Amino acid sequence: xxxxxxxxxxKELRDAMRDRRTAIMVLVASILTGPVTLVLVAxxxxxxxxxxxxxxxxxxxxxxxxxxxxxxxxxxxEIENAPADYEERIRAGKLDAVIVVPDDxxxxxxxxxxxxxxxxxxxxxxxxxxxxxxxxxxxxxxxxESGMLRMIARGxxxxxxxxxxxxxxxxxxPRQKGAFLLFLIPMFALLSPLLGGxxxxxxxxxxxxxxxxxxxxxxxxxxxxxxxxxxxxxxxxFASGVALLTLTGFALAASLYAQQKLAALMTFGAPExxxxxxxxxxxxxxTSALQMLICTYGRSYREAxxxxxxxxxxxxxxxxxxxxxxxxxxxxELAVPVLGQQAVLSRVVRGDAFTLADWAVxxxxxxxxxxxxxxxxxxxxxxxxxxxxRS
Amino acid sequence: MIAAEGLAKxxxxxxxxxxxxxxxxxxxxxxxxxxxxxxxTTTLRIISTLVVPTHGxxxxxxxxxxxxxxxxxxxxxxxxxxxxxxxxxxxxENIAYYGRLRGLGEAALEAxxxxxxxxxxxKALLDRRTDGFSQGERMKVAIARTLVHDPAxxxxxxxxxxxxxxxxxxxxxxxxxxxxxxxxxxxxxxxMQEVSALxxxxxxxxxxxxxxxxxxxxxxxxxxxxxxxxxxxxYSGGAAPQ
Numbered sequence: 320x321x322x323x324x325x326x327x328x329x330k331e332l333r334d335a336m337r338d339r340r341t342a343i344m345v346l347v348a349s350i351l352t353g354p355v356t357l358v359l360v361a362x363x364x365x366x367x368x369x370x371x372x373x374x375x376x377x378x379x380x381x382x383x384x385x386x387x388x389x390x391x392x393x394x395x396x397e398i399e400n401a402p403a404d405y406e407e408r409i410r411a412g413k414l415d416a417v418i419v420v421p422d423d424x425x426x427x428x429x430x431x432x433x434x435x436x437x438x439x440x441x442x443x444x445x446x447x448x449x450x451x452x453x454x455x456x457x458x459x460x461x462x463x464e465s466g467m468l469r470m471i472a473r474g475x476x477x478x479x480x481x482x483x484x485x486x487x488x489x490x491x492x493p494r495q496k497g498a499f500l501l502f503l504i505p506m507f508a509l510l511s512p513l514l515g516g517x518x519x520x521x522x523x524x525x526x527x528x529x530x531x532x533x534x535x536x537x538x539x540x541x542x543x544x545x546x547x548x549x550x551x552x553x554x555x556x557f558a559s560g561v562a563l564l565t566l567t568g569f570a571l572a573a574s575l576y577a578q579q580k581l582a583a584l585m586t587f588g589a590p591e592x593x594x595x596x597x598x599x600x601x602x603x604x605x606t607s608a609l610q611m612l613i614c615t616y617g618r619s620y621r622e623a624x625x626x627x628x629x630x631x632x633x634x635x636x637x638x639x640x641x642x643x644x645x646x647x648x649x650x651x652e653l654a655v656p657v658l659g660q661q662a663v664l665s666r667v668v669r670g671d672a673f674t675l676a677d678w679a680v681x682x683x684x685x686x687x688x689x690x691x692x693x694x695x696x697x698x699x700x701x702x703x704x705x706x707x708x709r710s
Numbered sequence: 711m712i713a714a715e716g717l718a719k720x721x722x723x724x725x726x727x728x729x730x731x732x733x734x735x736x737x738x739x740x741x742x743x744x745x746x747x748x749x750x751t752t753t754l755r756i757i758s759t760l761v762v763p764t765h766g767x768x769x770x771x772x773x774x775x776x777x778x779x780x781x782x783x784x785x786x787x788x789x790x791x792x793x794x795x796x797x798x799x800x801x802x803e804n805i806a807y808y809g810r811l812r813g814l815g816e817a818a819l820e821a822x823x824x825x826x827x828x829x830x831x832x833k834a835l836l837d838r839r840t841d842g843f844s845q846g847e848r849m850k851v852a853i854a855r856t857l858v859h860d861p862a863x864x865x866x867x868x869x870x871x872x873x874x875x876x877x878x879x880x881x882x883x884x885x886x887x888x889x890x891x892x893x894x895x896x897x898x899x900x901x902m903q904e905v906s907a908l909x910x911x912x913x914x915x916x917x918x919x920x921x922x923x924x925x926x927x928x929x930x931x932x933x934x935x936x937x938x939x940x941x942x943x944x945y946s947g948g949a950a951p952q
Contacts, residue, residue, distance in 0.1 A: 330796075337798035534792040539783060539811040539812060540783035
């Protein structure tokens with residue numbers, strides 16, 4: 320005789336697959352999540368680089384400062400002539416910053432007695448900040464270069480002018496710089512099993528109650544535990560399947576960007592994918608069991624949907640909490656559901672070490688919670704208020 | 711064979727069943743007749759092991775419902791008040807699901823579904839999904855699902871509810887066929903016509919207790935009334951049947 324849990328398992332899978340609209344929605348969503356996210360991130364990253372790469376200043380009275388113009392041209396800066404009504408335009412927010420060179424600039428410049436240029440900008444507009452700082456930086460560099468040349472011409476070491484040299488040394492590797500973008504992949508990895516397990520979790524608990532099929536089902540000569548086991552395995556299968564599709568989508572999309580700047584920020588190839596799978600499949604066991612537990616209290620599909628959305632909100636809050644609380648990686652985190660997975664997965668994305676404990680502790684906790692939930696659901700299904708309490 | 715001995719069930723403050731004892735032998739149709747709220751459904755749920763009695767015990771073919779629920783469930787087919795089907799599955803798949811849960815092999819399952827489709831006149835329905843089914847068609851699937859393992863004891867809770875005349879007639883024929891096959895048939899009803907048209911034995915339940923038990927003739931003779939309806943009113947303490 321076939322074990323009853325297998326009968327339940329296959330029935331739930333078949334039933335869920337027959338729900339074409341939901342199944343297609345879930346499949347499409349999970350396949351597209353990765354590529355769409357990465358395209359957006361890639362555009363964002365390359366957009367940042369473009370902005371930084373094009374150095375451009377607007378000037379008024381370039382003809383008055385040939386030395387400055389020469390300096391800017393040597394540094395590949397594009398110079399644009401500012402229109403005569405530049406002040407109004409700045410006030411209107413149509414121009415960011417304009418370098419204004421007065422008519423007597425060259426005279427003072429040659430004499431070396433305080434040649435003056437103005438940067439005109441609107442302080443109340445934050446978006447003019449980058450252009451203003453760029454103009455400032457270029458003028459400072461010009462100042463430094465000219466001063467240095469003049470000192471050398473007089474036989475003075477230019478180091479006298481800059482007694483302290485400041486150098487920037489960042490400890491972040493290029494991959495870690497991209498990690499703020501890539502907290503997205505762990506988040507999707509943790510949310511996708513919730514999406515995938517939802518349909519079966521709801522339909523096999525609150526759905527059975529609403530439909531009036533729970534009572535006849537439980538009248539079969541099969542223990543409630545075995546019925547719940549079959550349902551849970553079906554929900555887990557779907558949850559894992561959707562998570563795997565989502566993550567594979569990310570990996571495929573990442574491979575398309577392998578040659579580009581994005582690849583310098585992160586690696587999401589086969590080894591990372593395997594680690595994600597190893598973390599997410601047991602996590603899905605927990606989420607689908609939890610979903611079933613809370614849905615068992617739902618008398619109708621809709622009521623259960625509400626409960627499930629609370630769970631999804633709670634899970635999606637965790638990464639946010641981590642970002643804003645400035646939580647540092649700590650050992651106890653591993654034992655906290657969601658938090659542990661989040662910590663380990665972001666370490667994987669950053670390319671940090673991945674130890675056996677990193678996998679074993681969150682996984683053991685997730686599986687323990689899953690088992691507890693399955694036992695609780697089986698117990699609830701023996702309670703008269705659940706079996707007969709219909710809407 | 712079903713035997714109830716001093717069954718009682720309390721839900722919180724509500725004493726749903728006080729004292730119900732009766733026997734339902736094989737090859738007979740036994741009806742629990744009583745007004746709404748008399749405790750019929752609770753009694754049937756106790757017998758089908760879904761509700762644990764506060765007092766008393768029930769036996770199905772000698773198996774105690776509390777001590778050995780799985781053995782009892784294997785020996786009964788229960789058509790409960792809840793008759794939900796899986797709308798995305800076909801009628802055949804709905805029936806087969808229950809057949810497999812009751813341990814039928816694939817060959818036996820196929821034979822059983824063919825036999826029931828014949829009995830219930832539902833061959834044309836078998837491979838359609840149940841979501842567009844009429845009330846009567848759903849009922850047929852629910853009955854087939856109940857009987858798929860050919861149980862020796864058949865329990866039907868208010869089987870006539872919401873059915874049209876033709877389906878009700880069909881149902882009666884099925885119930886008689888089950889009796890003629892030697893099954894113990896136990897059903898509950900508050901509809902006098904249904905009971906008088908079908909039953910071999912009548913158990914009148916009122917206020918959670920058995921008020922009278924016997925064949926229709928015995929009940930008439932004992933109550934001294936001219937009609938079964940009057941006898942029912944007499945025994946159920948004035949609560950008239952519909």
